[in-house]
Amino acid sequence: MSDDDDFRAAADGVYQALLARVGEGAPEHRLDATRRAVELLGDPQRAYPIIHITGTNGKTSTSRIAESILRAYGLRTGLLTSPHLVRFNERIVIDGVPISDEELVRNWEDVQPYLEIVDSELVEAGKAPLTFFEALTVLAFAAFADAPVDVAVIEVGMGGEWDSTNVGDGQVAVFTPISLDHTKALGDTVAAIARTKSGIIKPAADVVSSAQPSDALSELIAAAELTESTFAAQPEAFDVATTAVAVGGQLVSIRGRAATYDELFLPLYGDHQAQNAAVAVAAVETFLGRGTQPLNRDLLEEGFATATSPGRLQLIGIEPSILVDAAHNPAGAESLAQALGTYFDFDEITVVFGALGDKDVRGIVRALVPIANQFYVTQVRSDRALDYLELGDLVREETDEDATFVYADAEEALVAARDWAAEAPRRAVVVTGSIVLVGDAMAISEAGGWKAAS
Missing domain, CATH: 3.90.190.20 (Mur ligase, C-terminal domain)
Incomplete structure (x- = not known):
């Protein structure tokens, strides 16, 4: 058996070890367990700035488009998305490539002893051990620090306030469209769901939001005011100007926060992907220049052209x-x-x-x-x-x-x-x-x- 086969088998073993934990459909409404684990590891999530993305639909596509633009700028990127489609490695992407089996196994071996310490502490206190997603979050933050990356684009697993990814402090908090989903865990109204998701807004952060229902928008604005964060929302601050069907995707013109970018080819189908692209552009403008500096046209074209969204049309x-x-x-x-x-x-x-x-x-x-x-x-x-x-x-x-x-x-x-x-x-x-x-x-x-x- 080759070394590649050995690492493949070991990487599959990592996934099986995670599957033995409580699954993603039953998240714990807590941050202290994940926070304890990353503290033991030296807080790897503080080794790089974070763009934190939540919402009901479009999170993954928006995350992937934003990451692609940042990579076009020459930044070494980390990307955490969920769930995976074919292999677990897809969830942790480093510089545009799913984490290798070898890197996955090595990072798992580094973090596993600390996860076990936290598990023991939790059980002793009468609480549930770390869940699948809590352990995954710790693994991803550690892998990004190990890479190392210049910036991490982090997709929330579920909700926001108590989602384990929220142990990281997003320099930019991004909200894609919010609607009813996961109502048992998040609440049965759009306002309640938005309130939970607004928990990713950290003090003095920059907030970017897609167009939202009025009750969701009110919750996000209130959270931004409470944290003294800036707030930029579609359509006032940015928007899709035009879209046109093209071979293999669409031509989109986007009015960004800092400039208008005409006729960019986006190799993704659907008006909703144009909307996701607009949010991604605003997020990157906000990250790189607080929304005041236009993006480089050539680099933006490259970022769009290389953007993918597997499993989405x-x-x-x-x-x-x-x-x-x-x-x-x-x-x-x-x-x-x-x-x-x-x-x-x-x-x-x-x-x-x-x-x-x-x-x-x-x-x-x-x-x-x-x-x-x-x-x-x-x-x-x-x-x-x-x-x-x-x-x-x-x-x-x-x-x-x-x-x-x-x-x-x-x-x-x-x-x-x-x-x-x-x-x-x-x-x-x-x-x-x-x-x-x-x-x-x-x-x-x-x-x-x-x-x-x-």
Whole structure:
């Protein structure tokens, strides 16, 4: 066995060790446990400035676009996103590349003894040990310090105030659109969710926000005032000026905080991605020059051109076309439906669909019905998944019996949908509803040689 194989096996072991902890669907509402762990490690999260990003939809894409722009400026970047699609290493990205197996294992060996110390202290105090995401946060902060990076773009796991990433102090706090999601953990109103998310705003920070519902905006403004932070929100401070469909993506013009940047090629589909790009530009303008210095046009073009957002309206198969999108709430599904109508010209679409039990599944389906000729409902590989038979019944209630088919196995559903699409031109398959399902579809496509050339 080669050294690469050894490190691959060891890296998979790291992921298994993390999976043995309480999962991401049941976060602890606390910071003290993560704070204790990073203190024992010498506070690696203080070794570099942080751009901290939260919201309900668009967090990952905004994070990736901002990181790409910063890297175009020659900065060595760290990027933490969740969840992963195919391999765990995708969550911790250093200078544009997922952390190597060797670096992952080495950093894990460094932090594991300290995690065990904190686990023991917590158990002795009658509290739960560090969760999966708390341990991941510690690992990522340590890996970024070890790299080392010049700046880290950190995506919140869930919420904000008590999310483990909040042990880091964001120089810039960024908010993508806020809507209802994770209501059991975050609250059942947009205002309550925004209040929790506003907890990432630190004293005298700079705040950048996308356009928000009025009740969310009020919460963010109040938090910024309380912390004596600056506040720049869309559309007053920045906005998307124009978008136009282009081959492989779109041409966008963005009115930034410091300048207007005309006709930039963005290799991502959907008006929502243009909005994410505008927030990313404002965030980088804020980080580099407090929103007063225009970005370099050539570097911004490079940052946009090299930006990727895997699993977000991504073409993973051709002849027939197979797309995946990580929409897992109604707002995300509405953006997906709109983008499919604007950027593609399919005659018929089958949606391969699976979902977790804590999602507004009926709302997602209703958003997709206008663009879907039929649904192939399947089981998501997660202990939080909604049973495929129950999901099938729910989808039938929103569509009809003849347009809904159920499959216990996701690969079987995907192959059947692909066979259907191959029977006629201008048919397509869209896989959505769950990030886990999207990741599995990407792996199946790769193994089957369906993937489109990049």
